[in-house]
Amino acid sequence: TRVGVLISGTGTNLQALMEQTKRTSSSAEIVVVISNQPGVLGLKRASLAGIQTRVVDHKLYGSRAEFDGTIDHVLEEFDVEVVCLAGFMRILTGSFVRKWNGKLLNIHPSLLPSFKGVNAQKQALQAGARVSGCTVHFVAEEVDAGAIIAQEAVPVLMNDTEESLSDRIREAEHRAFPAALELVAGGGVRLGDDGRIIWNPNA
Numbered sequence: 001t002r003v004g005v006l007i008s009g010t011g012t013n014l015q016a017l018m019e020q021t022k023r024t025s026s027s028a029e030i031v032v033v034i035s036n037q038p039g040v041l042g043l044k045r046a047s048l049a050g051i052q053t054r055v056v057d058h059k060l061y062g063s064r065a066e067f068d069g070t071i072d073h074v075l076e077e078f079d080v081e082v083v084c085l086a087g088f089m090r091i092l093t094g095s096f097v098r099k100w101n102g103k104l105l106n107i108h109p110s111l112l113p114s115f116k117g118v119n120a121q122k123q124a125l126q127a128g129a130r131v132s133g134c135t136v137h138f139v140a141e142e143v144d145a146g147a148i149i150a151q152e153a154v155p156v157l158m159n160d161t162e163e164s165l166s167d168r169i170r171e172a173e174h175r176a177f178p179a180a181l182e183l184v185a186g187g188g189v190r191l192g193d194d195g196r197i198i199w200n201p202n203a
């Protein structure tokens with residue numbers, strides 16, 4: 001399965017996905033990395049791994065539709081079949097999400113449906129949660145509301161700060177996202193027409 005990864009920054013999730021898809025056992029191959037920000041570390045990580053990169057700078061587009069349309073054009077150019085949002089921080093338009101429905105995965109740093117949106121780790125701390133974690137989900141038009149593919153829980157410790165909790169969640173992300181990508185790429189999981197997860201017991 002040909003995979004495109006969309007990033008906005010550091011790319012630690014991209015790094016985990018690249019390491020997983022390099023394995024001979026993997027059903028997935030990352031064929032392009034697209035960033036909406038120029039010069040980010042994630043682009044260097046991809047180049048070091050010999051993966052093609054493109055920058056689609058959202059500041060250069062008059063509308064979200066044109067920005068998303070350009071990203072879509074690059075994904076088609078590379079014959080991408082599955083798209084992973086790995087620290088990608090732009091909301092995608094409904095038409096883009098509908099076109100890639102069931103083929104678009106995102107990693108979120110909380111146990112959805114709790115703590116949607118940005119600063120999820122801070123929300124968990126402020127709520128006094130004793131457990132948090134990460135969620136990999138199919139992307140739906142409604143932000144952070146898509147069908148859940150994989151989750152991993154982590155403890156919230158007494159002296160946790162937003163940074164220490166984020167670091168612990170990120171370690172879980174680096175396991176959950178590669179595992180979820182293999183499930184989707186290998187046909188173990190797909191999105192039903194009703195928007196719910198369908199598990200293939202034989203995959």
Ligand SMILES: Nc1nc2ccc(CNc3ccc(C(=O)NCCCC(=O)O)cc3)cc2c(=O)[nH]1
Binds near residue numbers: 085089097118141
């Ligand atoms: N339609 C759809 N698109 C998404 C795009 C990115 C992410 C990644 N997680 C994200 C969740 C929230 C945001 C956010 O609210 N950023 C501040 C506004 C940035 C902007 O103006 O664009 C960004 C990424 C998830 C989704 C999703 O669930 N549905």
Ligand SMILES: N[C@@H]1O[C@H](COP(=O)(O)O)[C@@H](O)[C@H]1O
Binds near residue numbers: 010013087107109
């Ligand atoms: N989606 C969120 O973006 C953050 C940065 O990810 P990365 O750029 O290090 O992969 C991660 O915490 C992830 O949950």
